[in-house]
Amino acid sequence: MIGAILFRHCVGQLRLRSTASARGCSISIRCSSSPSSATSIDGKAVAKTIRDEITVDVSRMKESIGVVPGLAVILVGDRKDSATYVRNKKKACDSVGIKSLEVRLAEDCSEEQVLKSISCFNDDPSIHGILVQLPLPSHMDEQNILNAVSIEKDVDGFHPLNIGRLAMRGREPLFVPCTPKGCIELLHRYNVEIKGKRAVVIGRSNIVGMPAALLLQREDATVSIIHSRTKNPEEITREADIIIAAVGQPNMDPNAPRGYRLVGDVCYEEACQIASAITPVPGGVGPMTIAMLLSNTLISAKRIHNFE
Amino acid sequence: MIGAILFRHCVGQLRLRSTASARGCSISIRCSSSPSSATSIDGKAVAKTIRDEITVDVSRMKESIGVVPGLAVILVGDRKDSATYVRNKKKACDSVGIKSLEVRLAEDCSEEQVLKSISCFNDDPSIHGILVQLPLPSHMDEQNILNAVSIEKDVDGFHPLNIGRLAMRGREPLFVPCTPKGCIELLHRYNVEIKGKRAVVIGRSNIVGMPAALLLQREDATVSIIHSRTKNPEEITREADIIIAAVGQPNMDPNAPRGYRLVGDVCYEEACQIASAITPVPGGVGPMTIAMLLSNTLISAKRIHNFE
Missing domain, CATH: 3.40.50.10860 (Leucine Dehydrogenase, chain A, domain 1)
Incomplete structure (x- = not known):
């Protein structure tokens, strides 16, 4: 699972890719101030902090x-x-x-x-x-x-009973799917307010898009989901405060050492110019997923x- | 469960009620032609047709x-x-x-x-x-x-396993909750195209709003859910082709014979003037729910x- 987060000024200018796989994930957030160069959101560093917290808990449990x-x-x-x-x-x-x-x-x-x-x-x-x-x-x-x-060991959170509980108010899932959970955790750790914000999720996969939308809704965002059948997706994303894009695909590249490269959902260089903050790929949501x-x-x- | 459907020209002009119960449901649909007086969507008549079809099947099964x-x-x-x-x-x-x-x-x-x-x-x-x-x-x-x-007898469709399957692509719920199922069935019977349309669901209850959003998404609408924490809900509904409002409440009325009256989610008189088609309450989604x-x-x- 790959991913990127970018906090944006105007994602309406970003090209929306038309692929509809669940292999990638990126986040954009609109900033009300005037455009400047994008701050890099360091998913890798946040993931490291979380792993350190887990290490402490694991050892405490063992002891x-x-x-x-x-x-x-x-x-x-x-x-x-x-x-x-x-x-x-x-x-x-x-x-x-x-x-x-x-x-x-x-x-x-x-x-x-x-x-x-x-x-x-x-x-x-x-x-x-x-x-x-x-x-x-x-x-x-x-x-x-x-x-x-x-269901008690479904750490991927893909069981329909977990998804059902995620969708329902007043219910708690046993596990939340890792990539969307990582996206929301990044928003929290960067103190991005979600409540009352307009959020757009691009892609409706069972693994990323759909659970991301349900999570954002649980945090009181106003959520829209756009997908391959959506007309004028740019029009909808233009109004969003937070965008989670989950439609990227790893680029298959026969010249790369492993036969493929990991790329993000949105053109990084393009996004840098208009977003207020951005996570690079690799180093964005990917480490958070793990x-x-x-x-x-x-x-x-x-x-x-x-x-x- | 009460309800109303209205096919609209410009629901942006409709007042959004701020109550957030799951007791009511209405639908509005934007028409591209110029405004004229609203056509009444006869949920009662459609429900009768469906009941007649069921009667035939029940008797065939018995025989x-x-x-x-x-x-x-x-x-x-x-x-x-x-x-x-x-x-x-x-x-x-x-x-x-x-x-x-x-x-x-x-x-x-x-x-x-x-x-x-x-x-x-x-x-x-x-x-x-x-x-x-x-x-x-x-x-x-x-x-x-x-x-x-x-789960095999959950005809209300409220079990989280049913809701989970409803949310997931490639999965089928055993039962779909009755009020949102009735809304979609009315859209089908009135030949309203859902695919590619922008749909707004007002309210996110487990019983109506949330499953209605999931159903619309399954039919390839681009869905936004607005709720009590949404800022500028009118702005979002203004862009919608289909609106399902699930925030109404029965008006408690001590002067009515039964101590209460059933009312719709949107002001009927107001809606008549701007919608291209509308279901009255009672007689709208209510009979469809049953x-x-x-x-x-x-x-x-x-x-x-x-x-x-």
Whole structure:
């Protein structure tokens, strides 16, 4: 999951990309003062602060009750981007003291094999979070597989029961999906007021756009969601105070060392000139997404072991 | 549940009411032609057509497999408005051949008694839909009670798992909440195109506003939700092609025969002058809500008995 945040003066001038995948995420925020050069929002630094906080809590938990939070990651197939995401997640777990387990299954394995792995982790008391790296090979039923993850260990927050609770007033989800949670956390840490602000979410994916809209609404923003069927999207974004764009895609680049590059949702150079603050990609929402995964795993371990 | 639909030229001129209850619902639609007097959208007539279709299906089901769809309604306390809604639902069931059962519990009964009734109906194979009339007395935990209704019999569509599926792309809810389902059905029956249109939902209740927004989004509208914290709501509604207002409240009127009157969300006389089409209240979304409850009960019986 990639991402960027930019606090903007006038995003109406930004080109809206027409791709509609959930692989990227950026945020823009309008500033009422006159345009100047963009301040860089340092998602990487904020993510580091959060990881430090998690490290302290993980070690406190281990000392107090002897429990180490555990995350299981299931990776199916050979996608390079997926392998990179999984590697980064494992590294991040190591860095805060969370135990991580990885199961790699072949591209042509059966859905039953994936379900069996999930079932083992559901029953394993040393595992508090289970993550199935998406996308899955096309012969598998993603819905069926994600539904198999125990709601108590759904650290990705993709279970429909979690999404339903996120949508409803007076209900609390067990977990909030990591990328939109990271976006909102960045807004909080930069003291951006959300209440009463007009927010536009670009993209309506189950993973980023839709839950981002629900989160912004929970914080009393006035939310509009624009997508591939929207007429005149620029007209709507022009009026927004906060924009979360979740339609980017990693640029496949055969000349890059890994065969692909990570790019943001909006043209960075273009955005710099009109936004009051901006996060670069990489270094924007991406690191926050992983930090939120660690946070969700810790929250899960604390809840399961009734530790505060 | 009350409601009204109005197809509008310029709803920007309509006063937005500041109440934020879920008891009312109205729809407005912008027409590109020049203003003229409003056409009345006859929710009552459409609801009758739908009830007639349901009657045919219920009798076909009875003849083919000997099953009569059954709805159980649980009413707690003595609210006059709730009693009226329940009476109307019972009458509507009778009119289409759906069996209805009513349980009345005293205002001061315990939450356990309500849960016990729900549990009985969950286990009763002759019951295909269970409805707990809201609001519940304040000493009860609404969330706890609604969660107890079996997801397969949740004809109100209020279970978070249903709401989650409604929010997610590629997922299908078992039931769609009745009032927003009725709004969308009216738009369909009046051949109003939704795809690509700008829709504004006023109010974000779990019962009407939020699911209405999710439904409009599923039909490819560009949706904005405005609520009590929204600044300049008129500015946003002015740009909308379709407006669903779900913030009305029944006017309590001690001089009316039943102690209250049903009124719509927007001033009807005012709206008539600027909308191209409008539903009056009563006679708008209200009858559609009940028709959708019958529809959901029939859908449930068909699904449980695998009847098409």
